[in-house]
Amino acid sequence: MSVIAAILIVIATIIAMEGVAWASHKYVMHGFGWAWHRDHHEPHDNVLERNDLFALVGAAMSIAMFALGSPWIMGEGAWPPAMWIGLGIMGYGVIYTLVHDGLVHQRYFRWVPRSGYARRLVQAHKLHHATVGREGGVSFGFVFARDPARLKAELKAQREAGIAVVRDSAGT
Known part of the structure; x- marks a missing residue:
């Protein structure tokens, strides 16, 4: 496999993982x-959250792909692209973290x-945390963030439709 193909697989996997993470x-x-x-949605002083267990699920996916792509583990049955998919999953995990x-x-x-895309990410995720409980909500992705003004409008519509309970400080 060429270096270019391997790099493209890693990049495509990182991009695809945002969709997997969203879903x-x-x-x-x-x-x-x-x-x-x-x-993760409730205030606490713990260093770790039960939510951090999902990182182990992502790590298991990455390790499984490394194993499927490894000739040392799979022998002749190894599928080389899996190694690069595993690296992409791991890369997304680092970016997510x-x-x-x-x-x-x-x-x-x-x-x-104070500005730019980093501020937009923070705003979008704060709007995700604006709902009380698991019902409704916006901005389920982690790296790609939609326009906060549109997210606020969605939250307002969800609150008015009785789909979500929105904290007053959400600015909707």
């Missing part, structure tokens, strides 16, 4: 996985962006 967040974390995700846990929730460093 997982909306339908798993805010669905049957709420027991793990709930503490820096952006979501680091920048947005400031678990690792303190920096409040």
